[in-house]
Amino acid sequence: MAFIPPKETYPGRVYSVSIGTGQKEITVGGENVLSFHSFEGTVPNRPLIAHEIQDVPPTDWPESVQKPYIDVYANPVSWAKYCQDVLNAKAIALRLIGTHPDRENRSAEEAARTVKEVVDSIDIPLIILGSNHTEKDSSVLIAAAEASKDRNCIIGKAQEANYKTIAAAAVANNHKLIAMSELDINLSKQLNILITQMGFDKEKIIIDPMCSALGYGLEYTYSVMERIRLAGLAQNDPTMQQPIMGDVGMYVWKVKETIADEKDVPLWGNTEERGITWEAVTAISMLIAGAEILIMRHPKAIEAIEKMIDELM
Amino acid sequence: MALTGVEIFKLLPKTNCKKCGFPTCLAFAMKLAQRQASLDLCPDVSEEARQKLGEASAPPVRPITLGTGESAVKMGEETVLFRHDKKFVNPCVFALGIKDTLSSEEIEKKIDEVRNSVIDRVGQKLKIDAIALLNDSGSPEKFGNLAKILSEKAPEIPVILCTTNLSAAETSAKLYADRKPVIYGANSENFEEMSKIAKNYRATLGIAASSSGGLNELSELTEKVKKLGIEDMVIDSGARKAKEILEHNTLIRRAAIKKNFKPLGYPIITFAQREDNLLETLVAALGITKYSSIIVLSSIERWKNLALFTLRQNIYTDPQVPMQVEQKIYKIGEPTEESPLLITTNFSLTYFIVSGEVENSKVASYLAVMDCEGLSVLTAWAAGKFTASKIAQFIKESGIEGSIKHRELIIPGYVAILSGSIEDKLEGWKVTVGPREANGIPAFMKSRMK
Numbered sequence: 001m002a003f004i005p006p007k008e009t010y011p012g013r014v015y016s017v018s019i020g021t022g023q024k025e026i027t028v029g030g031e032n033v034l035s036f037h038s039f040e041g042t043v044p045n046r047p048l049i050a051h052e053i054q055d056v057p058p059t060d061w062p063e064s065v066q067k068p069y070i071d072v073y074a075n076p077v078s079w080a081k082y083c084q085d086v087l088n089a090k091a092i093a094l095r096l097i098g099t100h101p102d103r104e105n106r107s108a109e110e111a112a113r114t115v116k117e118v119v120d121s122i123d124i125p126l127i128i129l130g131s132n133h134t135e136k137d138s139s140v141l142i143a144a145a146e147a148s149k150d151r152n153c154i155i156g157k158a159q160e161a162n163y164k165t166i167a168a169a170a171v172a173n174n175h176k177l178i179a180m181s182e183l184d185i186n187l188s189k190q191l192n193i194l195i196t197q198m199g200f201d202k203e204k205i206i207i208d209p210m211c212s213a214l215g216y217g218l219e220y221t222y223s224v225m226e227r228i229r230l231a232g233l234a235q236n237d238p239t240m241q242q243p244i245m246g247d248v249g250m251y252v253w254k255v256k257e258t259i260a261d262e263k264d265v266p267l268w269g270n271t272e273e274r275g276i277t278w279e280a281v282t283a284i285s286m287l288i289a290g291a292e293i294l295i296m297r298h299p300k301a302i303e304a305i306e307k308m309i310d311e312l313m
Numbered sequence: 314m315a316l317t318g319v320e321i322f323k324l325l326p327k328t329n330c331k332k333c334g335f336p337t338c339l340a341f342a343m344k345l346a347q348r349q350a351s352l353d354l355c356p357d358v359s360e361e362a363r364q365k366l367g368e369a370s371a372p373p374v375r376p377i378t379l380g381t382g383e384s385a386v387k388m389g390e391e392t393v394l395f396r397h398d399k400k401f402v403n404p405c406v407f408a409l410g411i412k413d414t415l416s417s418e419e420i421e422k423k424i425d426e427v428r429n430s431v432i433d434r435v436g437q438k439l440k441i442d443a444i445a446l447l448n449d450s451g452s453p454e455k456f457g458n459l460a461k462i463l464s465e466k467a468p469e470i471p472v473i474l475c476t477t478n479l480s481a482a483e484t485s486a487k488l489y490a491d492r493k494p495v496i497y498g499a500n501s502e503n504f505e506e507m508s509k510i511a512k513n514y515r516a517t518l519g520i521a522a523s524s525s526g527g528l529n530e531l532s533e534l535t536e537k538v539k540k541l542g543i544e545d546m547v548i549d550s551g552a553r554k555a556k557e558i559l560e561h562n563t564l565i566r567r568a569a570i571k572k573n574f575k576p577l578g579y580p581i582i583t584f585a586q587r588e589d590n591l592l593e594t595l596v597a598a599l600g601i602t603k604y605s606s607i608i609v610l611s612s613i614e615r616w617k618n619l620a621l622f623t624l625r626q627n628i629y630t631d632p633q634v635p636m637q638v639e640q641k642i643y644k645i646g647e648p649t650e651e652s653p654l655l656i657t658t659n660f661s662l663t664y665f666i667v668s669g670e671v672e673n674s675k676v677a678s679y680l681a682v683m684d685c686e687g688l689s690v691l692t693a694w695a696a697g698k699f700t701a702s703k704i705a706q707f708i709k710e711s712g713i714e715g716s717i718k719h720r721e722l723i724i725p726g727y728v729a730i731l732s733g734s735i736e737d738k739l740e741g742w743k744v745t746v747g748p749r750e751a752n753g754i755p756a757f758m759k760s761r762m763k
Contacts, residue, residue: 002532003529003531003532003574003576003577005528005564005568006564006567006568006571006572007564008567036556036559037560038556039564101756102755102756183662212665214623215623215626215627216665216669217661217662217665218627219396219627219628219630222602222628223395223396223397226396226397227397230395254669254672255669257619257620257623267615267619268432268616268619269615269618270614270615270616273617274615274616276591277591277594277616277617277620278620280591280594280595281594281595281620281621281624284595284599285598285624285627288599288602289602300591304589304591304592304595307589307592308592308595311554311556311592311596312556312599313556
């Protein structure tokens, strides 16, 4: 029996989305096949890994992932420049966690100043994230979007409760928008439809179906991402053809496996290596499931993922 | 190609004799098509029909067992390409590669590592399942020596005997006769002799294509080996780079499942070894998610095992059965007798999210997780599994009253309606309504501290 490779072609294609400006502009998406399936279609762009930084020192991060940034994290500008110039980051994700009412409760104006300083100090693309407090994010992200006007950033996350104001801010200042829903393909599709019904360009949305860490619901995120990608490609559903984002670092660096000291759990091995591996394994699973953009924290995990992408492309 | 019920029906005696236990031959045929009945139930089926149906009803990926006894592991039997369609059946086997260039002490150290790799996670015992013996020396004597040490010191651990040398294969297979090893193996030059050895010692044969021959060469080889009377095989397309592993594994699984292409309907063996240990871990992760049945590793540090075991567990869970955690009172941080007590259901995702947010609140607490058959809070309440009387009974029987001084229970905001009836059933207790969503827990806890 002769072997005929059972290749699949799909009617759909993931939208190509560009972020950033000038020479460092980056495009993601554009493929008409499942992740890394270049043997049966075109995969024009590699996934993008963004280095996560914060507007306030990361005192809530576990020690293993604070350590690489200890000399720079007091100031978001020095932190961003360190990622760009020393770690060769391809993009920065600035999380305005300090604006959360339960944290430093920084004002929208303060956040905007930080955004302006950071965006002026780097030439790589910037992703601007709120603190995930739906009310506060509305005002913070409007100010942040204005402060980074025309720099073609990604802002978010827009959720069902606050998408209108954030989407409007993205349009007014020429940014892309993250549409985030909670682990459900139907909710994700519905939010994309709501946002496009406002007149927002469907090709400027990034889907965040909610990430989860290895061992903590990863299989749900994995399958939702796979199903979104199949809906976009096989069923040619235009509301499910946006690039997918995985907010990996934030979910990984709070689970026990990335924090617990080896002295307390000798069966789990070295704490630092365990944390880095946890982030890298979560990240590769998301990429295989369909994500085009990841937000990550540990430089060593990012380095390993970039090497793995090299091997997969 | 899988046969339809009607096609199967045409091959049956059509006597409606009911000896199979079904009312008609057609009804029996339908069950056969769904793989819910075995052809053996029909005493009158012709030899010709048996052969045709046997081929068609065999699972698309052949079931193979590695090893014998308690530590035997099953491979193959997969039926889908995506885990959201149906559960992936047999979790991949992790095998530690041991080179025959190592000293006896080094080999024994590796055996200990495999034996001590067991980790308990969410009620499952996870471990490195097998050892792959590697003939790096090229010498049959050294390989035989390694096999001898393993078969004596660790007779229970299943093995994959990796050598293309006939005399090394013969010596080691002999030591493992009837213990279901894999002999890996056979290539286009030696497959006739290797098949004889596998047959003699009732071993599974690993088939390796050259890296240039790929899937074409691999299909031809398995067909030739099958003609020599070998049924149990594991296959290697020669892919070593991540890109090729993804491509070949995908094409193999698709050919087997969608085309019922028998020459590639076998479990896949993947060699993930890399100089860079973290990169090796990621290649292994690719194997777990994308259809490898055996993954050979060069080292098994605990941090690496924990991550790979967990990913395998995640990917191979049944998407239709909610993952559950054990019913008990979980301690978060180091709670004292003054610490708050919260309650939720035992759907694993609910537990992970709630416990994560309680941890984020940095308030040491007790979290009572109640068995609601893996349903989330609202669904469990709607299904009558998260009710006032059941909650009261659980709290009383949990023994928590001995660990805390206060008598206050914090319930999820979604079931605020239960607060009065719980207070009625739990005498002396006060019920406080917490936030509806877990992400409100840190603020809720903080406001209580004031």
